[in-house]
Amino acid sequence: MKAFIVEDELIAQNKLSRMLKEAFDDVEIVGSASSVKDTLEWLRTPDNEADIIFMDVELADGNCFNIFREQEIKANVVMTTAYDSYAIKAFEAGSLDYLLKPIEPEALARAVSRCRNRLNVPRIEDALKAEEQQRRYKDRFLVRIGDQIIPIMTSDIAYIHSESKSNYIFTHDTRSYIIDQSMEAMEEALDPKLFFRCSRGCIIARNAVKSVSKHISGRLRIVSEPEPPFETTVSRARVDDFLEWLK
16 A cells, blocks of 8 residues: 655654554555645646555645645544644545544544545455465364274365264264364365354264254244254354354
8 A cells, every 4th residue: 555645744654654664564665745835746647556544744845735735645644743723624525534744543543444444454464364264174084993094175074063072073974973173274275155063062064054943932943954863053142153154
């Protein structure tokens, strides 16, 4: 995300630049100006572009509202000033946010977040986190049968059931395998878009759910395929989450 700073006080300009660089890895400062004249010149240069402009109200040769009168600004503008008397005028001009000096880190983060939301630009750390989370979901589990180790693909799993202190994987071809991992570990390893922990003792795959009906005490009963050798219900506390997941 590209940022341009309009500020006639060098100390304030440097401080804002430093705050942006230290707090936001995805913000690139593409330039700065200290006057209405210099800002208009930068905005009118064809190759110059910014996603967000931090603009001091009172500049060396006038106030920033003169810039709006002279030039259409396509970037998101965040006004910065030591006075709160310009707030209404700032928002009337189309300002995205209004930061009072000295600028607080929380207020700056709010302004950058609002700009990201408008641009639909995810933060770098959020994108990396999502990518890392996507990578950690397992596509197979290893089960032991005697001396053999057999891989079970997650796409083959219909449900996982806990019974008598043992956990079992049931596949779509009606086979079952005992697995030594806990229900919590299994839930953590499975993609929540594809699997749902409907109760303490059962995790079910989306493509195994065939129908749902009301059950006693506000619970739901799941009819699944293949049909399990136990009753599959959704606990009352998880009904809303389950129906949302099933959409």
